[in-house]
Amino acid sequence: MSLVVVGSVAYDGVETPHGRVDRMLGGAAIYISLASSFFTKTRIVAVVGDDFAPEDTALLVNHGIDLEGLERVPGKTFFWAGRYSEDMNDRVTLATDLNVFADFQPKLPVSYRSAPYLLLGNIQPALQSSVRAQMNGLRLAGGDTMNYWIRDFRDELLATIREWDFLLINDAEARMLSGYQNLRRAASSILDLGPHTLVIKRGEYGAMLFRRDSFFIVPGYLLEDVFDPTGAGDCFAGGFIGYLAEQGFDLEADHIGRGDLSRAVIYGSVMGSFCCECFGVERFRTLTRAEVDARFEDFRKFTSF
Amino acid sequence: MSLVVVGSVAYDGVETPHGRVDRMLGGAAIYISLASSFFTKTRIVAVVGDDFAPEDTALLVNHGIDLEGLERVPGKTFFWAGRYSEDMNDRVTLATDLNVFADFQPKLPVSYRSAPYLLLGNIQPALQSSVRAQMNGLRLAGGDTMNYWIRDFRDELLATIREWDFLLINDAEARMLSGYQNLRRAASSILDLGPHTLVIKRGEYGAMLFRRDSFFIVPGYLLEDVFDPTGAGDCFAGGFIGYLAEQGFDLEADHIGRGDLSRAVIYGSVMGSFCCECFGVERFRTLTRAEVDARFEDFRKFTSF
Numbered sequence: 334m335s336l337v338v339v340g341s342v343a344y345d346g347v348e349t350p351h352g353r354v355d356r357m358l359g360g361a362a363i364y365i366s367l368a369s370s371f372f373t374k375t376r377i378v379a380v381v382g383d384d385f386a387p388e389d390t391a392l393l394v395n396h397g398i399d400l401e402g403l404e405r406v407p408g409k410t411f412f413w414a415g416r417y418s419e420d421m422n423d424r425v426t427l428a429t430d431l432n433v434f435a436d437f438q439p440k441l442p443v444s445y446r447s448a449p450y451l452l453l454g455n456i457q458p459a460l461q462s463s464v465r466a467q468m469n470g471l472r473l474a475g476g477d478t479m480n481y482w483i484r485d486f487r488d489e490l491l492a493t494i495r496e497w498d499f500l501l502i503n504d505a506e507a508r509m510l511s512g513y514q515n516l517r518r519a520a521s522s523i524l525d526l527g528p529h530t531l532v533i534k535r536g537e538y539g540a541m542l543f544r545r546d547s548f549f550i551v552p553g554y555l556l557e558d559v560f561d562p563t564g565a566g567d568c569f570a571g572g573f574i575g576y577l578a579e580q581g582f583d584l585e586a587d588h589i590g591r592g593d594l595s596r597a598v599i600y601g602s603v604m605g606s607f608c609c610e611c612f613g614v615e616r617f618r619t620l621t622r623a624e625v626d627a628r629f630e631d632f633r634k635f636t637s638f
Numbered sequence: 639m640s641l642v643v644v645g646s647v648a649y650d651g652v653e654t655p656h657g658r659v660d661r662m663l664g665g666a667a668i669y670i671s672l673a674s675s676f677f678t679k680t681r682i683v684a685v686v687g688d689d690f691a692p693e694d695t696a697l698l699v700n701h702g703i704d705l706e707g708l709e710r711v712p713g714k715t716f717f718w719a720g721r722y723s724e725d726m727n728d729r730v731t732l733a734t735d736l737n738v739f740a741d742f743q744p745k746l747p748v749s750y751r752s753a754p755y756l757l758l759g760n761i762q763p764a765l766q767s768s769v770r771a772q773m774n775g776l777r778l779a780g781g782d783t784m785n786y787w788i789r790d791f792r793d794e795l796l797a798t799i800r801e802w803d804f805l806l807i808n809d810a811e812a813r814m815l816s817g818y819q820n821l822r823r824a825a826s827s828i829l830d831l832g833p834h835t836l837v838i839k840r841g842e843y844g845a846m847l848f849r850r851d852s853f854f855i856v857p858g859y860l861l862e863d864v865f866d867p868t869g870a871g872d873c874f875a876g877g878f879i880g881y882l883a884e885q886g887f888d889l890e891a892d893h894i895g896r897g898d899l900s901r902a903v904i905y906g907s908v909m910g911s912f913c914c915e916c917f918g919v920e921r922f923r924t925l926t927r928a929e930v931d932a933r934f935e936d937f938r939k940f941t942s943f
Contacts, residue, residue, distance in 0.1 A: 419819065420819055514724065514725055515861075515862060515863065515864070516860065517860045517861070517862045518862060535843075538840075538843045538844075538857075539843075539857055541857075541860075547939075547940075548860065548940055549940055549941070549943065550857040550860065550940050550941060551857065551941070551943070552843075552844055552846075552855040552856065552857045555821065555822045555846070555853065555855065556820075556822070557820060557822050557823060558820065559820070592943060595942075595943035596943050598943075599943055632943075633943070634852075635852075635853055635854055635855050636854070636855060636856070636941055637900075637942070638854065638856070638897060638900035638901050638903075638904055638937075638938070
């Protein structure tokens with residue numbers, strides 16, 4: 334069943350120990366949508382400038398992504414540049430040119446509004462709320478956020494996530510949001526804020542899923558080469574919600590079991606791991622669903638005992 | 639079947655965010671033996687001074703640990719003190735008084751020499767070699783080391799581990815030993831150095847086991863409170879080898895499968911997690927095998943999908 338994805342579309346300049354690319358397609362909405370498109374019909378809501386390249390549009394169209402909600406306005410597309418540390422666990426931002434993204438006011442096409450699934454990428458919480466308010470008939474809605482909103486827009490963020498079914502954040506963000514260093518305590522406290530389900534992403538160390546009555550932990554996939562971790566967390570989100578949408582699940586009504594959610598976390602991890610194998614979105618040009626499912630089985634092999 | 643454990647016995651002073659203990663029983667041989675004693679008959683080889691307390695002897699005896707190889711000499715027992723960081727992932731050493739441990743020359747009682755299992759705790763590689771050379775009839779031998787030996791005694795260390803079936807080290811040590819940042823490459827390179835089996839401990843992030851043809855990864859157990867991580871890696875080693883000894887496995891002869899080794903990693907993780915629940919060895923005073931097995935089942939619950 335169809336999924337609406339909201340977030341940034343960007344051009345990125347990225348430097349990792351494996352090399353450097355000055356300008357390539359990026360942004361949360363792109364990574365989320367490409368990942369989720371392997372599972373379910375995906376409809377994007379974002380803004381780009383008049384420099385957005387036809388081949389980038391083609392890549393999205395080739396993945397069956399609905400671009401009716403991709404607004405094109407005069408000006409330049411959001412540009413971000415960063416450099417990763419030797420172990421790729423840290424990065425410094427070298428440039429953030431918001432460009433047309435600065436005035437982004439997400440507008441949902443009428444055809445999107447009855448979609449049952451919604452993934453809100455990391456943008457200002459008030460904008461996330463405005464998108465959710467335009468939807469009717471949601472079965473499952475959730476999203477991502479970041480340290481900036483947690484620190485400087487706390488009340489706005491809390492009001493926003495109160496209406497979400499699930500929240501996907503990384504471990505540092507979970508600690509910042511909850512005030513607890515211990516992730517079990519952090520999770521318990523965050524589950525009091527609204528979401529039924531919390532996913533904590535831990536980069537190379539994997540991911541955790543918490544609900545009131547249970548939790549699930551998976552280690553990260555062990556790649557021989559991490560070329561570029563940019564977008565891995567967003568691809569995780571796309572795989573997670575994509576699988577749940579494909580299955581037609583509904584968290585709110587408790588139609589979804591611990592096993593279903595765990596498998597969604599594995600599919601998230603699978604898509605995040607593929608993302609790291611090449612610069613930017615390159616890996617998704619050739620990736621097949623059979624490869625996705627084979628890696629899902631790999632996870633079973635290296636974690637079962 | 640019986641297991642010989644060699645390593646340090648110490649008194650430790652430890653400060654964590656949860657509190658401070660000025661002097662408590664510690665040392666690798668103590669943690670390893672207490673953990674392995676839940677699985678198999680354990681025989682300790684170590685040295686203590688004349689300040690070694692009768693109640694500490696009693697604790698070991700109560701766990702059925704053979705103390706014939708625990709040498710008592712005039713002088714003070716090894717003393718170590720350290721302080722952990724807020725997140726307990728780092729620690730600074732405040733004192734290292736080797737005392738009687740400075741002249742430790744491990745001597746194996748005749749009754750130990752035919753034991754089939756050997757765990758060499760972190761001591762000078764030449765001493766580890768001398769212990770192995772005193773054994774006859776080994777089915778499985780391996781051990782631990784640390785950055786100091788890797789950096790400053792490299793050739794001696796390489797000659798030592800060449801004869802081991804398994805090596806248990808942490809991720810930073812695996813990177814230092816191999817020269818590879820990527821753990822999959824690091825593991826592959828270390829398996830060329832002699833051991834058939836490599837276990838990489840990752841602290842709160844869990845553990846990995848590598849053999850030539852397969853690998854296994856488990857996330858760490860999620861405690862609500864980590865009181866004191868001192869000794870957790872040694873307890874992991876004790877649980878790992880203890881389980882293999884209990885089962886009567888033999889890596890050399892390939893009598894042991896991937897599933898057996900994975901379960902040994904889980905038992906290692908279980909014992910490491912219990913260790914962190916209290917200061918020092920406190921948790922082992924009351925721990926039961928039923929609790930150990932229940933936590934093993936917990937691991938299955940939170941990792942299966």
